[in-house]
Amino acid sequence: xxxxxxxxxxxxxxxxxxxxxxxxVLLWHQTSENSLYGMLGFIGVAVLFFLVSDRMAFFAFIxxxxxxxxxxLYNAFVEGWSPSEQAAxxxxxxxxxxxxxxxxxxxxxxxxxxxxxxxxxxxLEELQEYISEHxxxxxxxxxxxxxxxxxxxxxxxxxxxxxxxxxxxxxxVARKQALIACSTVLFGxxxxxxxxxxxxxxKTIVVLLQNxxxxxxxxxxERLKENIKVQIEQGAYEQINWNIRMVEGERSIEELLVxx
Amino acid sequence: xxxxxxxxxxxxxxxxxxxxxxxxxxxxxxxxxxxxxxxTLLGYYSLLTLAGLYNRLKKREIPELDCYPGVDILIPAHNxxxxxxxxxxxxxxxxxxxxxQIYVLNDNSSDETGDIAGDFAATFKNVHHIxxxxxxxxxxxxxxxxxxxxxxxxxxxxxxADNQPDSEALIKLVSIAEEDQQSAGAxxxxxxxxxxxxxxxxxxxxxxxxFQLLMQSGRWQLFKTGSLTGTNMLVKRSVxxxxxxxxxxxxxxxxELTLRITKxxxxxxxxPDSITWEQEPETLGVYLKQRTRWLQGNLYxxxxxxTEPGYFKGKLLVHSIHQLLVYVIFWLFLLISYVWFAxxxxxxxxxxxxxxxxxxxxxxxxxxxxxxxxxxATQRTFTPLNVFISVIMYFTYAQLFSYLFVRSLILYIKAxxxxxxxxxxxxxxxxxx
Numbered sequence: 001x002x003x004x005x006x007x008x009x010x011x012x013x014x015x016x017x018x019x020x021x022x023x024x025v026l027l028w029h030q031t032s033e034n035s036l037y038g039m040l041g042f043i044g045v046a047v048l049f050f051l052v053s054d055r056m057a058f059f060a061f062i063x064x065x066x067x068x069x070x071x072x073l074y075n076a077f078v079e080g081w082s083p084s085e086q087a088a089x090x091x092x093x094x095x096x097x098x099x100x101x102x103x104x105x106x107x108x109x110x111x112x113x114x115x116x117x118x119x120x121x122x123x124l125e126e127l128q129e130y131i132s133e134h135x136x137x138x139x140x141x142x143x144x145x146x147x148x149x150x151x152x153x154x155x156x157x158x159x160x161x162x163x164x165x166x167x168x169x170x171x172x173v174a175r176k177q178a179l180i181a182c183s184t185v186l187f188g189x190x191x192x193x194x195x196x197x198x199x200x201x202x203k204t205i206v207v208l209l210q211n212x213x214x215x216x217x218x219x220x221x222e223r224l225k226e227n228i229k230v231q232i233e234q235g236a237y238e239q240i241n242w243n244i245r246m247v248e249g250e251r252s253i254e255e256l257l258v259x260x
Numbered sequence: 261x262x263x264x265x266x267x268x269x270x271x272x273x274x275x276x277x278x279x280x281x282x283x284x285x286x287x288x289x290x291x292x293x294x295x296x297x298x299x300t301l302l303g304y305y306s307l308l309t310l311a312g313l314y315n316r317l318k319k320r321e322i323p324e325l326d327c328y329p330g331v332d333i334l335i336p337a338h339n340x341x342x343x344x345x346x347x348x349x350x351x352x353x354x355x356x357x358x359x360x361q362i363y364v365l366n367d368n369s370s371d372e373t374g375d376i377a378g379d380f381a382a383t384f385k386n387v388h389h390i391x392x393x394x395x396x397x398x399x400x401x402x403x404x405x406x407x408x409x410x411x412x413x414x415x416x417x418x419x420x421a422d423n424q425p426d427s428e429a430l431i432k433l434v435s436i437a438e439e440d441q442q443s444a445g446a447x448x449x450x451x452x453x454x455x456x457x458x459x460x461x462x463x464x465x466x467x468x469x470x471f472q473l474l475m476q477s478g479r480w481q482l483f484k485t486g487s488l489t490g491t492n493m494l495v496k497r498s499v500x501x502x503x504x505x506x507x508x509x510x511x512x513x514x515x516e517l518t519l520r521i522t523k524x525x526x527x528x529x530x531x532p533d534s535i536t537w538e539q540e541p542e543t544l545g546v547y548l549k550q551r552t553r554w555l556q557g558n559l560y561x562x563x564x565x566x567t568e569p570g571y572f573k574g575k576l577l578v579h580s581i582h583q584l585l586v587y588v589i590f591w592l593f594l595l596i597s598y599v600w601f602a603x604x605x606x607x608x609x610x611x612x613x614x615x616x617x618x619x620x621x622x623x624x625x626x627x628x629x630x631x632x633x634x635x636x637a638t639q640r641t642f643t644p645l646n647v648f649i650s651v652i653m654y655f656t657y658a659q660l661f662s663y664l665f666v667r668s669l670i671l672y673i674k675a676x677x678x679x680x681x682x683x684x685x686x687x688x689x690x691x692x693x
Contacts, residue, residue: 007644055317058637062313062630066306069626073299076616086618093622173345173376174383177352181384236383 015105022099029092042099049103054111061104065097135187135197136205142198143253146208149196150251153210160247161217162256163207164200169239175203178232182240185227190220206253275592295615298593301585302627309631312478316532316638322435328358330413331434331494335364336403340421341371342689343539348380348387350424356431360386365407367392373421400490401506401513408505413497415445420491422689424453425536432534433494444499444526448492448534449473451639454690457542462649463657464540464547469635476530485575486528488521490514492536499526512557515583519561522576532638542690548664550687555587555668556675562587591665598662628654 023042030038045064049057072093076086137145153160165186170178183205187197196208209217221244229237250256333351337344344364351362364377366389377389392406408416415437417430429448437446450472452465472489480486488495493514500506503520510516521528541547562583565571571580603609632650636642674680 055637058634059313059317062634062637063310065626065630066310069623070303070306073616073619073623076619080614081616081619083618086616086622089619090622093626097626171379171383173379174348177349177380178383181352231385233381233383233385 012106012109015102015109018098019102019106022095022102026092026095026099045100046103049107050110054108057104057107057111061100064100068096069093135192136183137196137198139198139200142196142200142206142208146196146198147252149208149210150247150253150256153247154249154251158211159214160208160210160212162245162247162250162253163209163221164243164245165205165207166203166241166243167205167239168203169241170203170236174236178236179203179205181231182228185231186224189224189227208247210247291611291613291615294593294596295617295620297589298620298624301590302623305631306627308475308478308482309627309634310478311481312474312476313634313638315477315481316474320533322432322531322533323439325435325438328356328431328434329415329438330359330361331356331430332407332411332413332416333360333362333430334404334407334411334416334418335362335421335423336367336400336407336418337364337369337373337377337421338367338403339369339371339373340689341369341373341376343422344373344376346424347419347421348377351419352380352384352387353427354425354430355427356434358434359413360430361411361413362387363390363407363411364388365390365392365403367398367403368394397508399508399511399513401508401510404513405505405508408497408500415494415496416500417494418491419536420538422539423450423491423536424538425492426534429492429534429536430494432531433492436529436531436534437494437496440527440529442525442527443496444521444524444528445493445495446529446531446534447476447486447489447494448536449476449530449532450489450492450538451535452540453537454539454542455641457690459649460544460547461540461542462646463653465641466632466636466646466650466653467657468540469639469641470631473532474631474635474638477532479578480530483575483578484527485522485578486530487518487579488514488528491538492534495521499524510557510560511553512561515558515561516564519565519571519576519579522579523570523573525574539689541687546687548660548667551660551664552668552671555664556672558583558587559668559672587665591662594662625654628658 027035027038027042045060048060052060072089075081076089079085081089150160152158165182167175167179167182179199179202183197183199186205186207190197190207190209194210196206198206200206209220212220225242228240232240245256247256333354335347335351340347348362348364354360362384364373364380364387366374366377368391374389374391377387380387381389390407390410392403395402404418415434417433419425425448433446433448437443450468452461452468454461455465456462476486476489490513495517499521500517503517503524506513507516518528541550565580565583570576600609600611629650632653633642633647636646636650
């Protein structure tokens with residue numbers, strides 16, 4: 001699990017302190033007749049930021065930033081601010097921005113913890129049936145899942161096939177992408193919830209087909225090769241080495257990898 | 261020097277003389293005009309920021325098509341051995357249901373670009389290694405014109421040789437382009453792959469997020485017009501044929517083509533979710549060289565805008581005004597303010613004024629920094645370091661623009677005077693870590 005950095009630990013307390021301190025300074029600078037409106041304004045903005053999503057809160061932050069800076073400029077024109085008054089105005093506005101940014105940060109943290117919690121729960125459910133992005137299993141996952149499938153096949157006396165597709169003959173520079181392309185084709189051609197396709201290393205794809213007769217396998221093999229030929233150049237296709245083995249009661253991949 | 265440039269220079273001199281005379285005889289009017297213009301400019305950019313942010317927050321559905329038209333991917337490559345393998349790998353990883361042909365347009369590379377492209381071409385049916393015949397003027401435009409001549413699909417998509425698009429990038433571009441008959445294609449978004457290398461790459465990345473995403477989205481939201489980005493851009497073959505191909509003399513071929521596409525009445529929809537990852541300069545030297553070339557390209561467009569008829573009509577007005585605002589008016593303001601500041605410091609020139617100029621300066625800083633923040637928020641790239649960099653970018657990175665502009669202008673005028681063709685200058689690549 002990713003450890004929490006020192007800065008991550010500090011984020012919330014720092015944001016909360018800046019938010020509170022800036023609010024107090026801003027309220028202290030209000031005239032007594034305006035202080036109630038000021039306080040209501042700060043509370044209103046805080047409620048708004050926490051009610052909406054983090055993206056909407058940010059939109060509100062930008063709208064408030066731009067409208068207030070133009071409002072300050074309007075005042076500067078109307079009241080004819082001197083350079084020192086302008087400097088004071090800049091300071092006040094900057095403090096207000098700091099206050100808004102701290103508030104937005106707190107709202108964002110709260111929102112992100114909420115969505116992180118939801119997505120973690122979802123990922124946990126999905127983890128049990130993890131497969132890689134192309135629908136192809138990693139070596140570890142293939143070994144794990146194939147041992148279950150092989151044991152079932154052995155128990156029921158079902159026929160099956162184990163295929164190794166060796167791409168080591170393909171030019172090195174294009175091999176990685178050829179491996180991905182071929183395994184995606186294999187996965188797309190075979191039965192989704194029945195057969196297993198996995199990467200064994202950076203040049204070998206392994207396939208386990210369960211409960212399939214000799215005739216059935218011949219048809220599947222033909223289809224697999226045809227589909228690969230659609231994507232791969234003839235010269236490169238000829239470099240692919242197909243090692244096909246019938247499953248005859250073996251219970252693990254290690255047993256199948258032993259040359260008979 | 262050609263006639264058009266002489267007219268342009270004379271107009272600029274007349275404008276400058278006018279400003280000086282106005283300054284001598286009526287400083288207050290000059291100050292009023294410049295303040296009003298500057299505030300209009302800041303108001304316009306604030307509006308674009310809000311519109312862009314609104315556009316990015318809206319969820320846009322990518323439609324699913326019954327039939328996906330064929331697309332040719334064109335990758336101009338000149339000595340790209342450092343990056344080309346990663347690029348072609350990403351191209352072969354694109355998920356596209358229609359016919360997809362990938363052309364690596366090898367522009368006389370002397371490194372291993374050809375070998376790598378050849379290896380892929382020998383492995384994949386849809387990867388083609390094309391040797392572009394030597395010719396003048398050198399550059400991306402000529403190479404792309406050649407690529408168009410040897411390909412035939414109804415769409416073509418350009419990727420720079422250091423790009424790695426997401427697997428769904430192309431399908432999103434095509435889906436949006438097919439939505440409207442008047443679309444000339446579609447434009448995706450370019451992100452920085454080496455953002456975390458140093459502060460310079462972080463600044464470039466943030467700048468891209470603002471100008472390639474937020475401002476583009478804002479212009480699309482307000483005026484339904486977008487601009488090509490040079491990479492991750494899809495164009496209909498019928499449109500480029502109607503326009504007569506790329507202008508081989510244009511260095512910023514994307515911006516130049518944008519103007520002609522808009523002039524012809526076509527749309528260029530923006531697809532922010534179609535993402536490609538690009539390598540950006542990691543050293544100041546490489547950055548300055550690249551940006552000088554870009555700015556020279558933009559000066560060529562400014563020249564075209566001012567000297568050729570038809571650039572101030574309809575939607576094209578938005579692009580033309582943008583070019584003039586950034587590359588003429590804004591720069592003049594900048595120049596005047598620097599001179600004014602220097603003369604004031606030296607106690608040579610002093611103007612009695614009543615405008616809150618200090619606060620206007622602060623407003624400019626806030627508008628600029630707000631854009632940087634807004635762009636990062638939409639891309640979820642907010643980090644404490646990025647926030648800090650955004651706060652200092654106005655005082656550091658943004659100030660490089662003045663130097664770059666002067667440098668580009670001098671080189672551009674020099675080249676025009678000597679009747680030289682400004683050639684394509686390759687950006688140095690870095691090995692990805």
